[in-house]
Amino acid sequence: MSVPRSRRAVLAGTLALAGATLAAGDAPVGREPWPGAKVLRGERYVVIGHRIHSGLLADLAARAERARRKVAAVWGPVRPVILFPETDAGAEILAGAGASDGLAAMATADRVIVVPSGYARLSRIGRDVVIAHELTHVATGATRGGRVPTWLSEGFADYVGYSGSGLDVRTVAAELVREVRAGTLPDGLPGPADFAPGAARLPQVYEEAWLACRYIAGRFGERALVRLYGGPPPGGAGTPSRGGDVEAVLGLSPAAFTAGWRDYLRRELG
Ligand SMILES: [Zn+2]
Structure with missing residues (x-):
């Protein structure tokens, strides 16, 4: 199965901003950042959406579980908390990051944040790769910076x-x-x-x-x-x-x- 050409660029951009996010530090957000947010709670993950269609949020929850298993198989246990804001600006606020242009997701110390416009442009495989990539950063503490090259x-x-x-x-x-x-x-x-x-x-x-x-x-x-x-x-x-x-x-x-x-x-x- 092939990946749309644009996906790599989006993915690369995603990774780059995750690095920039480190310097910005942890976003001071609560567990349920929006009044009336939809919360999908699995046995080992939490997915929270703000004005996100139920089907799209359920799809993200399935990806959260797949990403959790991938990270657990290679690294060790992790409990994903994934936020799906309505807008890219909302994602930037949650991540404490300046710009989300061309990104599909970002990681902070303890959560993954979806960037709606970039995420929408990814293939199904691309979405799984991006979520697992960012969740790996969370699990390994990469967003706390500088421990490995x-x-x-x-x-x-x-x-x-x-x-x-x-x-x-x-x-x-x-x-x-x-x-x-x-x-x-x-x-x-x-x-x-x-x-x-x-x-x-x-x-x-x-x-x-x-x-x-x-x-x-x-x-x-x-x-x-x-x-x-x-x-x-x-x-x-x-x-x-x-x-x-x-x-x-x-x-x-x-x-x-x-x-x-x-x-x-x-x-x-x-
Ligand atoms: Zn990265």
């Missing part, structure tokens, strides 16, 4: 987001495929500035990060990827220890890790 937090969120999607690697990484087939391989893993909103190669940078995590899971196992991230903590609560040390966890120097990842890109995308 950006390539690892964004790549890991996409790793969980795309798990079980059935999408081919070349479909997900279409922009990077074009570059690699034209003979251009990235020199090194992307840094924080490469993920800034509006950065030139945003889709490719997310694909590079995703493929770095996929490479680690494929070669060393998924548990090694989770260990590299530093978590989850015992009992699944609290903040995990600092992660991102490839030498300690994978037994590879940073240079050897980068070389292995570049070989992997060549093999998978070339």
